[in-house]
Amino acid sequence: MSDVQLNLFDIPSLKENSFDRNKRNGQILDRFQGAVAFSAIGDALGWITEFGKYPSEAKRFNTKYPVTEYYSWKKKQGGRYWAYTETIDSGSYSDDTQLSLSVARCINMRGEFEPEKFAYFELPLWLVYERGGGSAVKFAARSFLSSKKEWWQNFYQRKTDYVPLDYRNAGANGAAMRVLPIALVNAFNENKLFYESFLNAIITHGHPRAIIGTLIYAGAISFLLKNQKFNNSELLQYLDFITNNSLSFIKNWSQLDEWIAEWNKKTPNQLSFEQEFANTCVEAQEYLKAINKYIDLESNSYYNFTKALNPQYKGSGISTVLVSIYLFLKYRTSPQDALFTAVNSLGSDTDTIANFVGGLFGSHFGIEVVPEDLFEGVQDNKYLLETALQLYQKSVGEVRSNQVATSNFSRKEGLLRILAWEIGLHEMFWEALGKGDRLTHPSLGSGIIINKEIKPLPRDDYEAKLVTINFDCGQSCTFHSRVSKAGKLSESLANEIKKNFDIK
Numbered sequence: 001m002s003d004v005q006l007n008l009f010d011i012p013s014l015k016e017n018s019f020d021r022n023k024r025n026g027q028i029l030d031r032f033q034g035a036v037a038f039s040a041i042g043d044a045l046g047w048i049t050e051f052g053k054y055p056s057e058a059k060r061f062n063t064k065y066p067v068t069e070y071y072s073w074k075k076k077q078g079g080r081y082w083a084y085t086e087t088i089d090s091g092s093y094s095d096d097t098q099l100s101l102s103v104a105r106c107i108n109m110r111g112e113f114e115p116e117k118f119a120y121f122e123l124p125l126w127l128v129y130e131r132g133g134g135s136a137v138k139f140a141a142r143s144f145l146s147s148k149k150e151w152w153q154n155f156y157q158r159k160t161d162y163v164p165l166d167y168r169n170a171g172a173n174g175a176a177m178r179v180l181p182i183a184l185v186n187a188f189n190e191n192k193l194f195y196e197s198f199l200n201a202i203i204t205h206g207h208p209r210a211i212i213g214t215l216i217y218a219g220a221i222s223f224l225l226k227n228q229k230f231n232n233s234e235l236l237q238y239l240d241f242i243t244n245n246s247l248s249f250i251k252n253w254s255q256l257d258e259w260i261a262e263w264n265k266k267t268p269n270q271l272s273f274e275q276e277f278a279n280t281c282v283e284a285q286e287y288l289k290a291i292n293k294y295i296d297l298e299s300n301s302y303y304n305f306t307k308a309l310n311p312q313y314k315g316s317g318i319s320t321v322l323v324s325i326y327l328f329l330k331y332r333t334s335p336q337d338a339l340f341t342a343v344n345s346l347g348s349d350t351d352t353i354a355n356f357v358g359g360l361f362g363s364h365f366g367i368e369v370v371p372e373d374l375f376e377g378v379q380d381n382k383y384l385l386e387t388a389l390q391l392y393q394k395s396v397g398e399v400r401s402n403q404v405a406t407s408n409f410s411r412k413e414g415l416l417r418i419l420a421w422e423i424g425l426h427e428m429f430w431e432a433l434g435k436g437d438r439l440t441h442p443s444l445g446s447g448i449i450i451n452k453e454i455k456p457l458p459r460d461d462y463e464a465k466l467v468t469i470n471f472d473c474g475q476s477c478t479f480h481s482r483v484s485k486a487g488k489l490s491e492s493l494a495n496e497i498k499k500n501f502d503i504k
Contacts, residue, residue, distance in 0.1 A: 031362065034370055035221065037362060042358030043097045043352070043358070045067060049067050049346060074086070075088050086466065094132035095137070102118065107182070115203055117414070119154070119203045123141040124144055125418060136172060137174045145496035152259055154203065168268045173316065176218075176317055177355055179197050185394050186222070201214040208277040225363050240289075287322040299341050314347070325360070328360040422493055433449060450469065452467050462490065464483075465480070
């Protein structure tokens with residue numbers, strides 16, 4: 001692990017107002033809860049507007065514009081032959097929060113992120129209940145079932161009729177949007193924070209834009225947790241320092257040279273990883289330096305400067321993170337204004353930017369900044385607070401008697417558990433299990449089926465089946481599959497495992 005020290009500020013005002021972890025644990029827990037809850041609220045509100053370009057489209061989504069509250073709305077799922085329309089319940093969160101919760105479950109009782117568990121277990125299982133997942137993350141998840149390569153060797157490539165998928169060009173915000181649990185647990189151990197944030201990123205994304213964006217957001221969360229009073233320049237100076245030293249944080253990772261060498265075998269833009277990384281650092285620094293210039297202007301001016309409204313850069317791991325930091329500093333004393341600006345900036349990646357904004361304000365101000373009505377209406381609100389509590393306990397070394405220490409994860413054991421789960425999955429979709437019946441998920445535990453739906457598809461020989469389960473842990477999920485009239489699932493995790501692994 002890197003020996004770089006990030007205590008670059010020798011500023012009395014910062015030192016006087018920094019949190020003492022031993023003396024102010026209660027306040028830190030409050031901030032953990034604020035960050036987890038407010039980020040999910042931003043995700044749920046912003047998901048409603050993610051696909052809109054014009055205010056007039058609000059009517060199509062059964063909402064009013066601007067969006068300042070939850071609505072039940074309809075979302076088209078799937079492509080040409082597999083399409084159906086799903087009703088999204090009021091307050092539902094998307095893949096941003098789903099994957100953040102998955103990462104939280106992969107932090108063991110020693111406070112260590114286990115990339116193997118996330119890559120081989122949580123990520124493939126997520127495919128069956130994902131909501132709004134990006135193509136890169138979904139393809140990366142499937143790759144772990146079709147290849148025996150290690151989690152850090154997932155250099156996937158796939159040609160498509162639309163946008164080709166290439167690990168080396170995957171620079172969207174799918175890694176940054178799930179890093180919040182790692183940032184919270186490691187807020188007081190900065191070397192470990194950036195090291196584990198990097199490992200989290202490269203599981204699914206290989207472009208420096210995704211990696212650096214993840215490190216910047218994680219660093220911002222850590223800074224805001226620790227510092228009660230600061231001026232804008234101090235935060236921006238810290239984030240600039242992170243950008244300048246990004247690779248130093250993971251220089252002692254044993255596989256780094258091998259990973260970079262593999263990356264450089266098929267450079268997508270005729271540039272080496274090192275060159276791409278350097279160029280992306282310059283891009284990030286330009287956006288950081290411009291924040292003060294745009295801080296008093298209309299927010300869309302900074303959105304345009306960072307290309308956050310450009311369809312080609314809409315989900316950029318750099319643009320979305322820097323826009324959220326801009327909104328935090330612009331509306332520092334008005335959290336709801338920042339949130340609603342993010343939610344209603346149509347044409348941008350509204351759910352992820354609002355997610356980031358919520359995480360920033362929650363980590364700095366705590367749970368008091370979270371509007372009560374929005375908290376009460378967001379999906380799984382109690383589970384969000386429980387997750388924050390567990391992250392806090394892991395960060396300070398507290399383990400309750402009902403928590404069992406996590407052992408080192410075994411890929412084979414994870415695959416066996418996925419195989420066993422698919423038996424229950426088939427029973428669920430084949431009507432052997434109905435509303436009110438119980439089943440056990442490998443990661444989420446025991447749950448009860450609360451709703452089942454069947455949706456017609458353009459293909460007459462298949463139909464879409466949706467099964468919603470409330471798990472005892474507090475999370476709720478809607479599982480989905482296209483099922484043939486003969487009972488065959490269109491996608492089977494078990495079939496992929498059996499085909500590619502010698503597991504019985």
